[in-house]
Amino acid sequence: MNDEKVYVDFLNTYINIAYRLGYLSEYHYYYNIISEFSITENFQKNELLNILDDICTHLKQDLKKQNFPPSTQNDFEELKKFIEKNIAIIKQKNKPETKPQKGVFSTHSITHYQNEAIYNELKTLAENHSEGFRERLDKEYVNGNISLVEYRRLLDFYQKQG
Numbered sequence: 001m002n003d004e005k006v007y008v009d010f011l012n013t014y015i016n017i018a019y020r021l022g023y024l025s026e027y028h029y030y031y032n033i034i035s036e037f038s039i040t041e042n043f044q045k046n047e048l049l050n051i052l053d054d055i056c057t058h059l060k061q062d063l064k065k066q067n068f069p070p071s072t073q074n075d076f077e078e079l080k081k082f083i084e085k086n087i088a089i090i091k092q093k094n095k096p097e098t099k100p101q102k103g104v105f106s107t108h109s110i111t112h113y114q115n116e117a118i119y120n121e122l123k124t125l126a127e128n129h130s131e132g133f134r135e136r137l138d139k140e141y142v143n144g145n146i147s148l149v150e151y152r153r154l155l156d157f158y159q160k161q162g
Helices: 005-020 028-040 045-065 070-091 116-127 133-142 148-161
Strands: none
Touching (some): 116 133
16 A cells, blocks of 8 residues: 555645645645656555655754744644654565555645734734734634634744744
8 A cells, every 4th residue: 555656645635625724834845746746656665655754844844943822732733643654564574465446536725814904913023023913812712713724824924923
């Protein structure tokens, strides 16, 4: 299983969804590389392992820096465990007998805000590096006014302003 095209497609789809939901900030760079494995069936275990190791490193850094709403910490920890488990699966030597299967996946993204007015207000606060920005950001996330993607985008923007 660990070197089947369908497994690589599954990983790419799962990790892409985690990226689009805001859990992974660096995945966009790897998406085309992993997709290339699927299209050409040119699966390179070491290359995929390096990508997953990089993603895991970014997750560990996020967990250390707390670059997410406190209520999502468990989600980040579970995602890290998932990546680590898949690294272990890919490293396995023996594989069970399976029949080859074909599958087609496609994705696209659309920018949409939970609450565009609040997002813009928070962006203005971030631009001005306003005191209390992080607390307000946390509050709006907990109240459901911004998504995790928006939270992380605004926090990153705020940190780059400082």
